[in-house]
Amino acid sequence: MRLSKTSEYALRILSFMINSDVEIFSANYLIKTLNVPDKYLRRLMTNLSKKGFVKSVQGRDGGYTFAKNADSIYLSDIIDAVEGIDKYRGCILGFSSCSDDNPCALHNKYASIRDQLITFLSTTTISELKSNEALKF
Amino acid sequence: MRLSKTSEYALRILSFMINSDVEIFSANYLIKTLNVPDKYLRRLMTNLSKKGFVKSVQGRDGGYTFAKNADSIYLSDIIDAVEGIDKYRGCILGFSSCSDDNPCALHNKYASIRDQLITFLSTTTISELKSNEALKF
DNA sequence: TTTAAATGCTACACGCAAGTGGTATTTAAT
DNA sequence: ATTAAATACCACTTGCGTGTAGCATTTAAA
Numbered sequence: 001m002r003l004s005k006t007s008e009y010a011l012r013i014l015s016f017m018i019n020s021d022v023e024i025f026s027a028n029y030l031i032k033t034l035n036v037p038d039k040y041l042r043r044l045m046t047n048l049s050k051k052g053f054v055k056s057v058q059g060r061d062g063g064y065t066f067a068k069n070a071d072s073i074y075l076s077d078i079i080d081a082v083e084g085i086d087k088y089r090g091c092i093l094g095f096s097s098c099s100d101d102n103p104c105a106l107h108n109k110y111a112s113i114r115d116q117l118i119t120f121l122s123t124t125t126i127s128e129l130k131s132n133e134a135l136k137f
Numbered sequence: 138m139r140l141s142k143t144s145e146y147a148l149r150i151l152s153f154m155i156n157s158d159v160e161i162f163s164a165n166y167l168i169k170t171l172n173v174p175d176k177y178l179r180r181l182m183t184n185l186s187k188k189g190f191v192k193s194v195q196g197r198d199g200g201y202t203f204a205k206n207a208d209s210i211y212l213s214d215i216i217d218a219v220e221g222i223d224k225y226r227g228c229i230l231g232f233s234s235c236s237d238d239n240p241c242a243l244h245n246k247y248a249s250i251r252d253q254l255i256t257f258l259s260t261t262t263i264s265e266l267k268s269n270e271a272l273k274f
Numbered sequence: 275t276t277t278a279a280a281t282g283c284t285a286c287a288c289g290c291a292a293g294t295g296g297t298a299t300t301t302a303a304t
Numbered sequence: 305a306t307t308a309a310a311t312a313c314c315a316c317t318t319g320c321g322t323g324t325a326g327c328a329t330t331t332a333a334a
Binding site for chain 4: 004005006037038039040057058059060061062083
Binding site for chain 1: 277279
């Protein structure tokens with residue numbers, strides 16, 4: 001799997017936010033803490049806010065908070081919003097006709113692993129990322 | 138998951154070759170059969186030949202054959218030769234310090250799936266790709 | 275109302291994977 | 305020797321994910 005850098009950033013940020021009891025997170029704070037490039041993070045958060053995952057507060061003392069309950073946000077939702085998740089569903093050899101009924105030579109072993117990943121991503125919520133461990137970069 | 142296009146091509150080609158009893162495969166034949174761009178396939182096969190996986194025969198009636206027994210070529214060998222495989226080993230959130238001892242919030246569930254993939258790729262050989270199914274593109 | 279601290283937007287730059295074009299080289303058949 | 309069928313090489317182009325720069329806008333506090 002190898003998520004895109006952007007998905008990686010997004011999940012890193014949201015996982016950090018859910019593990020911190022700060023009420024609002026400024027871009028600068030996230031940038032410094034999580035090692036994400038300045039303008040890139042801002043653009044990403046603006047996108048996530050347009051998609052309804054976070055809420056952005058403009059102006060002085062502004063920043064980002066969750067827009068909805070983190071236990072209703074699945075990892076796959078974020079990945080799909082940020083880079084699209086369908087590409088993770090395809091045949092490892094790129095055969096468009098490959099399926100359970102018409103498997104390529106790698107399908108049987110590969111599909112099971114791939115499906116575990118998809119299932120993991122689409123059943124795990126952001127709030128399940130609460131952890132005792134302090135993640136520092 | 139989500140190999141590079143180049144790895145995908147490489148595995149597609151080798152898996153086709155092992156499933157066919159042709160003695161030598163011309164670039165043109167592979168290109169037409171497997172839907173890989175002309176010059177791109179040639180360059181790829183030249184690389185695989187320099188790495189010792191296939192043998193290229195120049196001149197009239199030339200083409201490509203396996204340079205060594207396909208049961209000594211692991212999928213991970215090809216992927217590593219073509220795009221490098223280390224990137225598939227990293228933390229899903231990009232934390233370089235993430236490990237079993239110092240896990241990120243996703244590590245425990247993710248690492249197991251990722252390791253299954255790595256294990257699959259590094260224990261499966263090209264000759265195991267022999268299949269009854271005719272793979273056509 | 276001015277200032278400072280924040281996000282939003284648009285356009286551009288960079289790097290690398292993917293793909294293309296043209297020519298050179300090799301080799302078997304005639 | 306000549307020709308035709310094949311691979312090899314080199315440089316260029318394209319597309320896209322990633323990253324950067326500058327200015328505009330919003331808003332709370334003084």
